[in-house]
Amino acid sequence: MPETLKFLIDRLDTPIGEMVIVADHDGNLRAVDWTEHIDRMQKLLQRYYGKNGFTLEPAKNPGGLTDKMKSYFAGELASIDDLPVKTAGTPFQREVWRALRNIPSGKTISYARLAEQIGRPTAIRAVGHANGSNPIGVVVPCHRVIGSDGSLTGYGGGSERKRWLLDHENETVGTAAEKTPSDTETNSRYL
Structure with missing residues (x-):
C-alpha cells in the first residue's frame, strides 16, 4: 500500500478571485485552482494520487509559493x-505541461502550434485535453493557449479570468505575439 502524501494548502486573494495553492512538504507546487473549483481540484488530485492517497493540511505560504503567486499578481510576472x-x-500530459512553461508572459500560442512544438502535429485534440487537465494553472500557463483563429478558447477558471491573465501579462511585457518554435527551449527540470 503506497504511502499517503501530505500536501499543504493555502489561499490567496487575487484581483480575479480567491486562489487555492497546494504544495508538498518539499516546496513543490502540486495544484492551483480557484476556490469555487476546489471540488474539481480535489477530483483531479484523487485521479492522480488515489482517493485516499493524499491529505490536505492548511499552511501559510508553503515553500514561499503563496508569496511568489502574490508577486505575479502584483506585476512581477517572472516571479513564477x-x-x-x-x-x-x-x-x-507532462510533455505538454513542460512545453506550456516555455511560453513566455505576454505571448500566446495556438493548440496546433503547441502540438507542432512537441513534435506531434496531428495531436491537436490530445494537446487540448492535456492542457485542460493541467493541475497547476497560471504557473503552467494554459491560459496562454488560444484557438488557431486567435479566439479565446476554454479555460477552467472561466473566459473572464483567461482574458484578465492575458491582459495582465500584456500590460507588463507589451503586446501579445505568437511564439515561434525556434524561440522555444525544452526545460525538463519543471515537470
Whole structure:
C-alpha cells in the first residue's frame, strides 16, 4: 500500500478571485485552482494520487509559493517562472505541461502550434485535453493557449479570468505575439 502524501494548502486573494495553492512538504507546487473549483481540484488530485492517497493540511505560504503567486499578481510576472512544480499525469500530459512553461508572459500560442512544438502535429485534440487537465494553472500557463483563429478558447477558471491573465501579462511585457518554435527551449527540470 503506497504511502499517503501530505500536501499543504493555502489561499490567496487575487484581483480575479480567491486562489487555492497546494504544495508538498518539499516546496513543490502540486495544484492551483480557484476556490469555487476546489471540488474539481480535489477530483483531479484523487485521479492522480488515489482517493485516499493524499491529505490536505492548511499552511501559510508553503515553500514561499503563496508569496511568489502574490508577486505575479502584483506585476512581477517572472516571479513564477522558476517555481518548482511536481505533477502526476501521463508522460504525454507532462510533455505538454513542460512545453506550456516555455511560453513566455505576454505571448500566446495556438493548440496546433503547441502540438507542432512537441513534435506531434496531428495531436491537436490530445494537446487540448492535456492542457485542460493541467493541475497547476497560471504557473503552467494554459491560459496562454488560444484557438488557431486567435479566439479565446476554454479555460477552467472561466473566459473572464483567461482574458484578465492575458491582459495582465500584456500590460507588463507589451503586446501579445505568437511564439515561434525556434524561440522555444525544452526545460525538463519543471515537470
